[in-house]
Amino acid sequence: MLQGKNAIITGSTSGIGLGIARQLAKTGINVAINSYTDSQEDHKLAEDITQEFGVKAAFFSADMSKADACVSLVEQATESLGPISILVNNAGIQFVAPVEEFPPQKWDAILAINLSSVFHTTRAAVPGMKAFGWGRIINISSAHGLTASPFKSAYVAAKHGVVGFTKSVALELAEKNITCNAVCPGYVMTPLVESQIPEQMKAHNMDRETVIREVMLARQPTKDFATTEQIGDIVAFLCSDAAAQITGTPLSVDGGWTAL
């Protein structure tokens, strides 16, 4: 049912986005991967996916902080792969500071990449999904889309915004065979998170296991990270026919964080 369908995954040259692209490719979906960069390694990631999973895969450079680039990503991916019926809005950045010291340009960048890009790509992709008669929009929000932490005002505002946008779009498309859901991960083990462990061990004078348990995963009751493969498989599930009646839902994948 999913084989041969075409997906765009924004911000997918590393971490969760790459995990999603790989798990979708594994189910036979052709994938458009994206970043704001344009290096040989970026294009190689797409070649590797084609080689490993036998699907069409292509890399598109587009800066998700820019409305025009969001639209052109949808246009270029459609031209290259065919009708885009799966859109995964994953690109996101973070910045941490007290609100009175929060640099306005960081606020603008986080709102643009983490929230406004979700609007721009969705707006551009929905007409194609309606014409195709089937669609899946999956927005990667966060546990911070449902709850807050201090010093993350822009991120928390943007991720809450993603959940609200998801619900509204789900209602608009409810009778069009197009679902729109948000995935709300807690802490996910990505190369970026892995690279922070040595610094945290040093800063807290703790061994790896203790720093993970007591500092990094202090709010995650399972005391374990989700993996990028797990997030990818959940996105693949939301694309499946089994999930046809799931729409407008923020799906928590946070080891119990928001149950606290």
Ligand code: NAD
């Ligand atoms: P990451 O930094 O590993 O990957 C982010 C990707 O987005 C990269 O491919 C990067 O090149 C791309 N990107 C950044 N700015 C971009 C821009 N302007 N235009 C296009 N692409 C851009 O991050 P990650 O941890 O994999 O996070 C992915 C998403 O998951 C984000 O939306 C993040 O908020 C969310 N999330 C992450 C975690 C976690 O624990 N890692 C938890 C909850 C939610």
